[in-house]
Amino acid sequence: MFKYDSFYFQCPHCQAWLEGRNLKAEMVNQSILYSDGKVLNDNYITTPQKMILCPSCGHVFWIEKPVEPLITFEKPDADVYSWNTWRFFGISFSDNKGKLALINHYKTFLKKSHYEPKNEIYLRRFLWWAYNDLHRNLHYVRWRYFLNGFMSFGVWHCNRRLLLEGEKLFLRNLKDFNDNLKRLLALLEKHPEEQIDLEVPEIYRELRQFDKAKELLDKVGSRTHFTNELLRHSKWKDSRVFMVSG
Ligand SMILES: [Zn+2]
16 A cells, blocks of 8 residues: 555646655654754655646646646556656755755746745745755764664764765855845745744744844744744754754
8 A cells, every 4th residue: 555645747838747646644654843844754745846847848837736627636548757757856865966956956946037925935945945954964963873773883874974064065055045044034024824833933043043033932822842942942042953853
C-alpha cells in the first residue's frame, strides 16, 4: 500500500501529463516542525508546490487549488512525468549544489516577472526556507548525535561535512537572505491574512531584531511549546532556524 495518493494534471502549454502526490496523513510516522514554519511528514514537505516548471516544455505555471477539470485521480492513458521529475524543479538535494540550485530557481522567478502579493509571498517564503535548508539541521554536527548511536560514524561524518559547508554558504549569502526576509516581512505586514502562525515574530528573530520578536511573542494569547521556544531563542540572541519538535 502506498503512503500517498497520486493525482494527475496537465501542463496548460504543451498538455504533458504530470503526476502529483498527496501524502496520506494516517500513514505518517514522523512529523517535524521547524521554527520557520516548514513541516516535514516522513521527509515530505507538507506545503504543496504551487509553482510548476513543466519538465517537457519549460513552461512555468501555477496550480492554486488542485481541482478538476485540470486534475484527475485516474491515471491517464498517456505518458506521465513522474513526481520526481518536476518536484522542486527536478533538483536532487543530496549535496549543497542542489540546495543552491533551488535558491537560484526562486531568485530567477522573482526577478523575471511581477507577481500578485499572494504569489510573491509564496515564492519568498519558499526562498527563505531554501536558504535555511543550507544549515537547517546544524545541531547534527554535535558529537552527541554520533555518540548516542543516533547515526553511524560514516553517516554522521559525511553529514557533518555537508552541514558545515552549508553553514559557510549560508553566511556567504546572508545579505540576500536578509533582503528577501525584509521584503517578505513588508508583504506579510501589509497582507496579514497570508501570515502563517508565528511567522512574523520568527522573521524578526532571524533578522536579529530580538526585542521586536520578544515584544510580538509576549502579545500571543495562549502560550505553546512553539511560542516558548521562540522566546527562549530570542533571549539567547540566536537567529538560526531550529527544530521545534520532531
Ligand atoms: Zn509543458
